[in-house]
Amino acid sequence: MPTTSTFSPTCAAVDLSALTDNLTQFRRVLSPGCGVLAVVKANAYGHGAVEIASALIRQGVARLAVVSLEEGLALRHAGIDVPIVVLGPLFREQVDDVLAHRLTPVVSDPALLTDVARAAASLSGPYPIHIKVDTGMGRLGLTLKDLTALMTSGRFPASVHFEGLMTHLADTDGESADATERQLAQFDQAIRAVAAAGFTVPLIHAANSGGAVRFPHARFSLVRPGIMLYGYHTLPKSVPVPDLKPVLTLRSTVAQLRTLQPGQTVSYNGTFTARRPTRVAVLPIGYADGVSRRLSNCGQVLLRGRRAPIIGLVCMDMMMVDATHIADAAVGDDVVLIGRQGHERITADEVAAWLGTIPYEVLCAIGPRVPRRYHESGPAASTLSI
Numbered sequence: 280m281p282t283t284s285t286f287s288p289t290c291a292a293v294d295l296s297a298l299t300d301n302l303t304q305f306r307r308v309l310s311p312g313c314g315v316l317a318v319v320k321a322n323a324y325g326h327g328a329v330e331i332a333s334a335l336i337r338q339g340v341a342r343l344a345v346v347s348l349e350e351g352l353a354l355r356h357a358g359i360d361v362p363i364v365v366l367g368p369l370f371r372e373q374v375d376d377v378l379a380h381r382l383t384p385v386v387s388d389p390a391l392l393t394d395v396a397r398a399a400a401s402l403s404g405p406y407p408i409h410i411k412v413d414t415g416m417g418r419l420g421l422t423l424k425d426l427t428a429l430m431t432s433g434r435f436p437a438s439v440h441f442e443g444l445m446t447h448l449a450d451t452d453g454e455s456a457d458a459t460e461r462q463l464a465q466f467d468q469a470i471r472a473v474a475a476a477g478f479t480v481p482l483i484h485a486a487n488s489g490g491a492v493r494f495p496h497a498r499f500s501l502v503r504p505g506i507m508l509y510g511y512h513t514l515p516k517s518v519p520v521p522d523l524k525p526v527l528t529l530r531s532t533v534a535q536l537r538t539l540q541p542g543q544t545v546s547y548n549g550t551f552t553a554r555r556p557t558r559v560a561v562l563p564i565g566y567a568d569g570v571s572r573r574l575s576n577c578g579q580v581l582l583r584g585r586r587a588p589i590i591g592l593v594c595m596d597m598m599m600v601d602a603t604h605i606a607d608a609a610v611g612d613d614v615v616l617i618g619r620q621g622h623e624r625i626t627a628d629e630v631a632a633w634l635g636t637i638p639y640e641v642l643c644a645i646g647p648r649v650p651r652r653y654h655e656s657g658p659a660a661s662t663l664s665i
């Protein structure tokens with residue numbers, strides 16, 4: 280979001296050096312020749328798709344993945360020129376725009392293949408597509424039977440280039456590897472069916488971050504990391520994981536401090552009642568910015584390097600924390616909701632645990648009106664002046 284002032288009381292500080300480090304660490308597990316299709320959907324998991332995509336391209340990432348036509352168009356309009364794969368379902372009404380902007384569709388049903396082939400027929404050369412096969416996610420993709428029928432029909436359209444064959448693994452972060460192994464066995468059948476029909480498909484891909492790290496035989500010629508680029512993972516503790524750094528710090532600023540007397544309440548519906556004189560810090564960030572209302576009376580923030588509990592209901596634009604034990608807290612103090620401050624740290628994992636969810640959801644929830652501030656190096660932008 281554009282800002283007129285350089286001071287943003289609430290912002291997300293995005294450390295592009297941490298992103299680069301995570302990419303380097305992640306690439307170390309890949310064999311030479313295995314490419315990275317970096318997943319920058321959902322505004323790059325809340326980090327800002329254009330800046331993250333640009334930073335990854337500077338590091339040699341040759342392909343990006345988004346989920347929708349709109350996400351692809353936003354990158355194209357920002358001047359991003361590398362191949363962009365649209366992972367999500369596409370509709371026939373969107374096909375012309377997909378081709379006009381050189382986005383690579385993932386074909387998950389035969390009808391879409393017909394639509395793409397028709398639109399591509401007027402172009403000069405075969406148009407690249409990826410075909411997805413469902414091996415157990417139960418979401419998108421041709422069945423193995425449909426794929427085999429398509430391959431052996433002799434009617435594969437000449438106007439399209441079968442550039443990629445993919446599947447999506449549903450349980451790479453599960454305790455057991457069994458479901459993933461079953462999916463990989465099915466995918467192997469799909470690869471054989473395609474090869475047996477005489478197709479040479481340059482890009483074969485199945486693995487998300489966890490799949491790529493945990494299952495070497497899931498790497499094929501391309502992997503699709505998302506969450507690990509941003510410094511998180513959900514793999515079981517038993518799985519060795521590259522050394523990752525969280526890329527994003529979510530911060531705000533103390534806007535007001537007030538003292539409540541015993542019996543006074545905080546925020547809508549009076550869900551928090553002061554039992555003693557209570558110093559309350561008001562923060563200009565709320566659920567419209569991505570701080571879940573379910574953190575009301577449950578989550579914490581960092582203030583002057585110490586944890587301050589969230590009290591009362593989180594409002595749309597503001598929230599309150601108990602700063603009674605932080606005697607020197609002052610208006611204008613930096614507050615960290617995700618990230619480090621002093622010796623303390625709150626990760627998206629911890630916030631996710633409070634909410635009973637995963638770090639993905641916590642990061643993606645950070646709303647569009649939170650300005651993203653990009654920096655190259657050093658500690659995430661928490662200025663702790665104590």
Ligand SMILES: Cc1ncc(COP(=O)(O)O)c(C=O)c1O
Nearest residue numbers: 318366447487488503504505506
């Ligand atoms: C099809 C597909 N591939 C790859 C990814 C990236 O997954 P991760 O963020 O776990 O690396 C996603 C994300 O949900 C996805 O939907």
